[in-house]
Amino acid sequence: MLNAGYIxxxxxxxxxxLAFMLALACDRQMRMKNFYRVLFFIPVVLSEVVVGxxxxxxLDGNYGLLNSWLANLGxxxxxxxxxxxxxxxxxxxxMVHCWKGFGWGFLIFLAGLQTIPRELYDAAxxxxxxxxxxxxxxxxxxxxxxxxxxxxxTILGTxxxxxxxxxxxxxGPAYHTTVPxxxxxxxxxxxxxxxxxxxxxxxxxxxxxxxxxxxxxxSRLRRDIA
Amino acid sequence: xxxxxxxxxxxxxxxxxxxxxxxxxxVSCILPLGWMVSSSLKTQETIFKDMSLIPREFHFQxxxxxxxxxxxxxxxxxxxIYTVFVVIGIIIVASLAAYAFSRLRxxxxxxxxxxxxxxxxxxxxxxxxALYVLLNKLHLRNTAxxxxxxxxxxxLSMSIFLLKTFFDKLPRELEDAARIDGASKLGIxxxxxxxxxxxxxxxxxxxxxxxxxxxxVLAMIIFDSKNLMPLxxxxxxxxxxxxxxxxxxMAGLTITALPIILVxxxxxxxxxxxVTAGATxx
Numbered sequence: 001m002l003n004a005g006y007i008x009x010x011x012x013x014x015x016x017x018l019a020f021m022l023a024l025a026c027d028r029q030m031r032m033k034n035f036y037r038v039l040f041f042i043p044v045v046l047s048e049v050v051v052g053x054x055x056x057x058x059l060d061g062n063y064g065l066l067n068s069w070l071a072n073l074g075x076x077x078x079x080x081x082x083x084x085x086x087x088x089x090x091x092x093x094x095m096v097h098c099w100k101g102f103g104w105g106f107l108i109f110l111a112g113l114q115t116i117p118r119e120l121y122d123a124a125x126x127x128x129x130x131x132x133x134x135x136x137x138x139x140x141x142x143x144x145x146x147x148x149x150x151x152x153x154t155i156l157g158t159x160x161x162x163x164x165x166x167x168x169x170x171x172g173p174a175y176h177t178t179v180p181x182x183x184x185x186x187x188x189x190x191x192x193x194x195x196x197x198x199x200x201x202x203x204x205x206x207x208x209x210x211x212x213x214x215x216x217x218x219s220r221l222r223r224d225i226a
Numbered sequence: 227x228x229x230x231x232x233x234x235x236x237x238x239x240x241x242x243x244x245x246x247x248x249x250x251x252x253v254s255c256i257l258p259l260g261w262m263v264s265s266s267l268k269t270q271e272t273i274f275k276d277m278s279l280i281p282r283e284f285h286f287q288x289x290x291x292x293x294x295x296x297x298x299x300x301x302x303x304x305x306x307i308y309t310v311f312v313v314i315g316i317i318i319v320a321s322l323a324a325y326a327f328s329r330l331r332x333x334x335x336x337x338x339x340x341x342x343x344x345x346x347x348x349x350x351x352x353x354x355x356a357l358y359v360l361l362n363k364l365h366l367r368n369t370a371x372x373x374x375x376x377x378x379x380x381x382l383s384m385s386i387f388l389l390k391t392f393f394d395k396l397p398r399e400l401e402d403a404a405r406i407d408g409a410s411k412l413g414i415x416x417x418x419x420x421x422x423x424x425x426x427x428x429x430x431x432x433x434x435x436x437x438x439x440x441x442x443v444l445a446m447i448i449f450d451s452k453n454l455m456p457l458x459x460x461x462x463x464x465x466x467x468x469x470x471x472x473x474x475x476m477a478g479l480t481i482t483a484l485p486i487i488l489v490x491x492x493x494x495x496x497x498x499x500x501v502t503a504g505a506t507x508x
């Protein structure tokens with residue numbers, strides 16, 4: 001559970017901040033926007049199995065691309081077997097998760113940004129507002145619903161994600177990357193305790209629904225105050 | 227003049243920085259895939275020495291080997307069969323159901339529709355144990371039919387929702403005209419509603435096709451026999467068996483990923499529409 005929470009936290013902050021920044025950058029200028037959009041979304045359409053196995057090969061301790069590049073750049077002391085070192089495995093898994101997921105957030109943020117009427121920006125500029133002020137007073141408040149939506153969907157999606165983890169580490173080393181769904185699977189397939197697995201599944205599902213509900217209420221509360 | 231020049235330089239610098247940032251991220255999206263393809267073209271000996279992105283010699287044997295001896299030809303066929311049948315099933319059931327929800331007045335339709343929508347909220351981890359037991363009891367586990375039925379039900383809620391919102395917006399006058407000409411309800415559905423719904427149907431088809439092609443969880447639960455497995459499941463089994471044969475594994479990955487990337491590049495308009503529609507529902 002904590003592992004899934006850690007991955008979700010990284011996905012929530014890093015992945016969505018990256019997606020939001022990219023969406024902002026793409027919103028400013030129209031040229032080549034479609035080109036970037038197409039490229040950013042490629043990791044999203046790939047299957048989790050493919051992504052997991054490719055990254056497992058890149059992060060491989062002995063022959064992986066990442067380590068060979070680190071060695072070439074003179075950081076060979078940093079090279080390690082990313083996925084079997086207990087200290088880095090979870091973070092590595094989380095980063096790959098971000099790599100796969102940010103294009104999706106990017107797309108939704110971009111769609112949200114484009115619904116903001118241009119007139120608001122023009123009005124702000126003629127009132128003498130600078131870039132930071134327009135961002136703070138127009139973009140952020142109007143994007144708030146989209147941000148909440150993406151955050152909820154990120155939490156739900158990431159907590160349930162486990163296929164990539166199967167493909168990369170299979171929960172190892174020594175349970176350092178095990179997430180709840182993997183435990184459910186283990187009690188179902190490994191020890192055939194179907195009732196137990198079902199109970200685990202249902203309580204996990206309740207936790208997820210509760211999480212998204214809490215987040216929804218908090219966002220409502222904040223909007224009421226503001 | 228001075229200030230104008232200053233602002234122009236400043237804008238150029240900022241734009242360059244933004245482009246640089248975007249390009250870096252874009253390259254990081256492509257690079258792993260390039261590495262996958264390049265690894266698949268090396269041999270078992272050169273893959274551990276040759277770290278260049280473009281291999282010195284191209285070895286296409288890996289693909290032939292994976293296709294024939296690795297059984298990827300069979301898995302590929304399985305994946306295509308499942309995808310086609312699931313998409314056809316979803317289109318038939320979802321369009322009829324959505325049309326009924328949108329046009330017919332029958333008792334309990336609100337409750338039924340809500341149930342379909344609530345089904346979208348249930349996380350898969352909460353349900354797959356029950357599904358496993360159910361399929362076992364029905365003797366549908368480890369059969370192609372069981373998998374196809376499960377995948378149809380997975381895609382159904384979303385598709386019904388998309389189609390129903392479309393049918394709700396469709397003007398009724400068109401259907402009244404058909405009714406005056408003596409068309410039955412099914413006739414109207416087939417001759418009037420379906421042709422008009424083509425753009426939405428395209429979104430539903432593409433979205434579900436991608437979903438089935440990439441599906442792993444249910445395939446893992448349902449299939450034991452290798453000759454029934456779709457590509458994603460087969461890849462994991464393959465990886466377990468040929469753990470060290472990276473060129474062959476990479477060839478298999480490329481075979482799996484290529485159709486998706488092609489479909490995505492050709493149909494990206496519909497995919498983007500489907501994703502934004504799905505998110506705005508949630």
